[in-house]
Amino acid sequence: MPGFKPSISLFNRKTVAVVLASLFLVACPFFLMLFETSFIYYPSRQILGSPSDEGLIFEDIHRTTSDGLRIHGWLMKPTSEPVAWLLFSHGNAGNISGRPRIAQPLVARRVAVLLYDYRGYGKSEGNPDEQGTYLDGQAMLEELLSRARQPRQVFLFGRSLGGGVSHELAVRHPELGGLITDATFTSIPQLARILFPIPGVWRVMRTRYDNLSKVPQIKIPRLVMHGTQDEMIPFSMAEQLRDATNPPAQFFPISGAGHNDTFLRGGSEYADAIVRFIEQCQSSP
Numbered sequence: 521m522p523g524f525k526p527s528i529s530l531f532n533r534k535t536v537a538v539v540l541a542s543l544f545l546v547a548c549p550f551f552l553m554l555f556e557t558s559f560i561y562y563p564s565r566q567i568l569g570s571p572s573d574e575g576l577i578f579e580d581i582h583r584t585t586s587d588g589l590r591i592h593g594w595l596m597k598p599t600s601e602p603v604a605w606l607l608f609s610h611g612n613a614g615n616i617s618g619r620p621r622i623a624q625p626l627v628a629r630r631v632a633v634l635l636y637d638y639r640g641y642g643k644s645e646g647n648p649d650e651q652g653t654y655l656d657g658q659a660m661l662e663e664l665l666s667r668a669r670q671p672r673q674v675f676l677f678g679r680s681l682g683g684g685v686s687h688e689l690a691v692r693h694p695e696l697g698g699l700i701t702d703a704t705f706t707s708i709p710q711l712a713r714i715l716f717p718i719p720g721v722w723r724v725m726r727t728r729y730d731n732l733s734k735v736p737q738i739k740i741p742r743l744v745m746h747g748t749q750d751e752m753i754p755f756s757m758a759e760q761l762r763d764a765t766n767p768p769a770q771f772f773p774i775s776g777a778g779h780n781d782t783f784l785r786g787g788s789e790y791a792d793a794i795v796r797f798i799e800q801c802q803s804s805p
Contacts, residue, residue: 560681560708560727561648562613563641571596571620576627578620581634583659591656592616592643593636595663596623602632604697604798605664605674607689609657609682610635611703615642622679622783625791631798632667633677636660638685650684650727657685661693671695675798679703680753680779684729687738694739698801700794702745703779706732706757714754735764741804742769743797747777747785770797 571578571594581593594616606626610619616635623633638653639646646652664674675697678686683704690699705711707730709723735742742765746758755773762769772793777785786793 556725556727557647557649560612561638561640563638563648564614565642566617567615567642568617569620570594570617571623574620574624576620576624581636581660581663583663585639585652585655585659587652587655589639589646589652589656590644591636591639591659593634593660593663594620595632595634596620596627597632598627598630600630602673603630604632604802605668606631606633606677606700607657607661607664607674607686608633608635609653609676609678609685610637611680611682617642625788626794629791629795631795632664634660634664650729653681653685654688657689658692661689672697672802675700675801677702677794680705681729684708684731687729687731687734690738690740690742691734696740698741698743698797699738700743700745700797701731701761702782703747703750703753704731704744704758704761705729705753706760710757711753715752732760732764735761738765741797741801743772743794744769745772745774745782745786745790745793747774747779747782749776750779752779 576596579595581595583591585591608623610616615637619635623635626633636656637644638648638656640648644656665671668674672695676686676689677700678684679702683701686699686701690696708727709725712725744758744762746755748755762771774782774786774790783790
């Protein structure tokens with residue numbers, strides 16, 4: 521027929537669109553599962569700076585995990601006897617360099633801080649995964665327990681992803697002084713539902729860091745800190761973590777702070793809140 525041009529009918533175009541959309545929805549969860557660790561962990565091997573840049577005296581710490589990996593950290597101590605020992609588990613990106621500035625005001629308040637890298641970060645061997653980060657935290661916690669006069673002098677502090685490690689250690693160690701978290705989520709699957717609002721994505725995730733379900737198992741005091749304008753982890757997740765026990769955890773909202781600037785926005789009150797919590801825990805029977 522002269523001038524005839526084959527075309528796809530409107531019905532067929534809609535059918536193709538529905539099929540493609542369905543394939544996308546089916547494929548996305550499995551794509552995320554395949555590359556899950558790449559979405560969660562952003563390690564860097566490059567160490568830029570050291571605690572001495574913040575005027576801190578420090579000691580290089582190397583510990584071997586129970587599965588045979590060598591993990592690296594920096595122990596920053598005050599010039600006088602520490603009033604407490606803090607295990608600092610950092611977030612999912614970079615490494616320990618750049619983070620001593622968070623530790624500096626705590627060390628100035630006589631809190632010794634051990635900042636360490638998970639496997640695959642900085643100078644630590646291996647590649648990161650959930651169970652591995654728990655082993656890394658455990659190895660470094662044993663370092664502090666060997667130095668403190670008593671376990672109640674040792675506190676856990678986790679920022680963002682580090683809150684997942686710290687919650688797990690808190691469950692395992694009811695003899696410690698307390699747990700402090702900042703900008704931490706309820707669980708990775710629940711966070712994925714917000715960041716990747718695609719049906720089924722959160723159901724196939726192997727990485728859990730299920731902090732909310734662990735809170736009722738934690739026997740030590742808790743302090744929950746969170747920026748009110750956190751653009752990554754909703755403030756409501758901090759409220760859920762706070763309220764997961766009766767009585768609820770101590771709460772320190774940081775007005776106007778996003779995900780990465782809580783200690784900057786909080787200023788001296790940020791460190792004061794941590795030290796005040798430590799003092800309260802140590803003074804209680």
